[in-house]
Amino acid sequence: MPAGPAGWLGTGREIGMGRTTGAIGGGMGSGSGRFSGWRILKEGLTGNRGWRPHFRNPAPKPEYDVLIIGGGGHGLATAFYLAQEHGLTNVAVLEKGYLGGGNVGRNTTIVRANYGLPGNSEFYSHSLKLWEGMERELNFNTMMSQRGVLNLYHSDGQRDAFARRGNAMRNQGDDAELLDRAAVRRLVPYLDFDNARFPVHGGLLHRRGGTARHDAVAWGYARGADHRGVDLIQNCTVTGIDIVQGRVTGVQTTRGAIRAKKVGIVVAGRSSEVAAMAGMRLPIESHVLQAFVTEGLKPVIDHVVTFGMSHFYISQSDKGGLVFGGDLDFYASYAARGNLPMVEHVMEAGMTLMPMIGKARVLRSWGGIMDMSPDGSPIIDRTGVDGLYLNCGWCYGGFKAVPGSGFSFAHLVATDRPHAPAARFRLDRFATGRGLMDEEGTGAQHNLH
Amino acid sequence: MRLTCPLCGARDRREFTYQGDAIMLTRPSNDDPTAFSDWLHLRDNPAGRTRDLWYHEAGCCAWLVVERDTVTHAVHSVALVEGEDAD
Ligand SMILES: Cc1cc2nc3c(=O)[nH]c(=O)nc-3n(C[C@H](O)[C@H](O)[C@H](O)COP(=O)(O)OP(=O)(O)OC[C@H]3O[C@@H](n4cnc5c(N)ncnc54)[C@H](O)[C@@H]3O)c2cc1C
Numbered sequence: 001m002p003a004g005p006a007g008w009l010g011t012g013r014e015i016g017m018g019r020t021t022g023a024i025g026g027g028m029g030s031g032s033g034r035f036s037g038w039r040i041l042k043e044g045l046t047g048n049r050g051w052r053p054h055f056r057n058p059a060p061k062p063e064y065d066v067l068i069i070g071g072g073g074h075g076l077a078t079a080f081y082l083a084q085e086h087g088l089t090n091v092a093v094l095e096k097g098y099l100g101g102g103n104v105g106r107n108t109t110i111v112r113a114n115y116g117l118p119g120n121s122e123f124y125s126h127s128l129k130l131w132e133g134m135e136r137e138l139n140f141n142t143m144m145s146q147r148g149v150l151n152l153y154h155s156d157g158q159r160d161a162f163a164r165r166g167n168a169m170r171n172q173g174d175d176a177e178l179l180d181r182a183a184v185r186r187l188v189p190y191l192d193f194d195n196a197r198f199p200v201h202g203g204l205l206h207r208r209g210g211t212a213r214h215d216a217v218a219w220g221y222a223r224g225a226d227h228r229g230v231d232l233i234q235n236c237t238v239t240g241i242d243i244v245q246g247r248v249t250g251v252q253t254t255r256g257a258i259r260a261k262k263v264g265i266v267v268a269g270r271s272s273e274v275a276a277m278a279g280m281r282l283p284i285e286s287h288v289l290q291a292f293v294t295e296g297l298k299p300v301i302d303h304v305v306t307f308g309m310s311h312f313y314i315s316q317s318d319k320g321g322l323v324f325g326g327d328l329d330f331y332a333s334y335a336a337r338g339n340l341p342m343v344e345h346v347m348e349a350g351m352t353l354m355p356m357i358g359k360a361r362v363l364r365s366w367g368g369i370m371d372m373s374p375d376g377s378p379i380i381d382r383t384g385v386d387g388l389y390l391n392c393g394w395c396y397g398g399f400k401a402v403p404g405s406g407f408s409f410a411h412l413v414a415t416d417r418p419h420a421p422a423a424r425f426r427l428d429r430f431a432t433g434r435g436l437m438d439e440e441g442t443g444a445q446h447n448l449h
Numbered sequence: 450m451r452l453t454c455p456l457c458g459a460r461d462r463r464e465f466t467y468q469g470d471a472i473m474l475t476r477p478s479n480d481d482p483t484a485f486s487d488w489l490h491l492r493d494n495p496a497g498r499t500r501d502l503w504y505h506e507a508g509c510c511a512w513l514v515v516e517r518d519t520v521t522h523a524v525h526s527v528a529l530v531e532g533e534d535a536d
């Protein structure tokens with residue numbers, strides 16, 4: 001469930017490493033076994049003994065057409081779409097740990113298309129449409145739940161800003177409704193509407209937004225890629241990128257050298273480290289973002305709710321845990337764990353907004369390494385090296401981008417041309433100043449987002 | 450996390466505001482736009498030892514260079530930026 005690393009270690013490893021588990025199953029390894037109601041019924045009646053691992057655990061071959069470095073959501077989705085949309089199946093994903101053990105298994109699973117600036121707007125719109133078709137496309141239950149994302153506003157200025165954002169969303173073809181206080185009260189009566197400091201004046205409701213099961217998204221794309229012939233190679237750390245006369249020729253890994261015509265870097269918080277192997281310095285700083293989950297409760301929070309005046313957002317997982325988070329700890333970190341001041345701040349903000357959650361007990365908290373870009377928007381682009389492509393800068397919002405990013409990055413890698421919805425995610429925008437996408441309007445320099 | 454300000458002593462992390470990489474102290478000339486843009490945007494972003502700038506906002510208001518580890522969060526040293534301009 002949206003619970004992060006602790007819940008992950010067991011199931012992730014077991015399924016990934018090809019041991020049989022009683023968990024969600026596919027057919028006999030690669031290529032077999034569709035999920036269906038009939039199959040669930042049959043397995044249920046026969047002791048669930050027919051389930052098999054979803055994907056193989058192959059050793060690397062000496063050469064591939066395309067190597068994807070990083071087996072997170074974006075890397076796995078890229079591999080899937082390379083095979084599905086471009087017929088490229090001589091592809092390997094190289095993952096240093098186990099599939100989905102990075103941020104894709106650590107986030108708070110919010111999916112939305114409520115961006116306001118050209119560039120982000122069309123990209124996240126495309127991504128949300130892919131989310132809406134994902135379960136059918138992958139034949140996998142990713143528990144996509146369009147429960148609605150409600151952004152609260154607490155001042156006249158904020159209402160105006162939300163009205164503008166809502167219009168931008170509708171112009172893009174997505175949905176947005178500006179709610180007044182009474183309408184918000186009908187939807188979420190449990191808020192402290194009259195708290196003296198930040199009274200709730202209304203909200204912007206994005207009904208098609210919601211949550212999905214993060215682990216399932218990684219597994220679903222992994223299974224889909226594997227079934228189409230992609231090798232998913234775990235416990236394989238890339239340690240070097242081979243470049244001959246300005247062209248990438250392969251990579252060095254802890255499991256030996258692997259040759260390739262094209263290489264994609266999709267390693268989120270580790271982007272600077274891997275890009276340095278190709279002699280590049282990136283406009284990225286890695287920061288830690290924390291999240292929290294409580295014990296399971298009966299259904300109480302039906303939407304994703306965000307507090308407009310402080311750093312707090314919350315939803316309830318299908319298992320019942322309240323899943324919530326706040327802002328970055330605000331200093332460069334690769335620790336994948338945060339500090340207590342931000343824990344306290346998030347709890348305070350939660351109590352200010354909805355005192356009713358005060359009795360819920362927090363089960364655990366964790367952190368992930370965020371690839372922060374100067375303007376808070378991502379990069380999907382070629383690099384100065386032929387055949388080497390870069391996908392990074394997702395900051396704290398790259399889960400919702402998983403399908404769109406995979407689709408657009410696969411297009412770029414396969415065709416050498418940018419995919420229209422992601423065409424503005426250029427690496428050179430910081431140097432030229434053209435096309436900066438600073439959604440928050442705080443400036444396009446480090447540590448402002 | 451606590452930082453030991455050379456002027457104020459050991460203080461809670463919340464007294465400090467983070468600015469980022471200490472590379473901001475060595476501003477290149479404006480004549481070379483590429484060098485300037487690289488300085489402003491590109492980062493080594495090391496997993497390990499790093500030097501960054503912190504502002505003792507709720508204390509003495511001094512700018513500090515902190516040497517610390519981004520993986521362990523260990524703080525190695527804290528020094529005053531002194532005469533150098535940290536904008
Ligand atoms: C607490 C938290 C909450 C979040 N909440 C949300 C949210 O609600 N909504 C949202 O949209 N986004 C959210 N995010 C952001 C989102 O999780 C990330 O932006 C996104 O998952 C990053 O892409 P990824 O899945 O590919 O990254 P990852 O899963 O981190 O994948 C990168 C992979 O690269 C591998 N790797 C690194 N170096 C190497 C190497 N040298 N060789 C081989 N492999 C390597 C890593 O092991 C890792 O598995 C949140 C993040 C965190 C931490």
Ligand SMILES: [Zn+2]
Pocket residue numbers: 454455456457458505508509510511
């Ligand atoms: Zn001081």
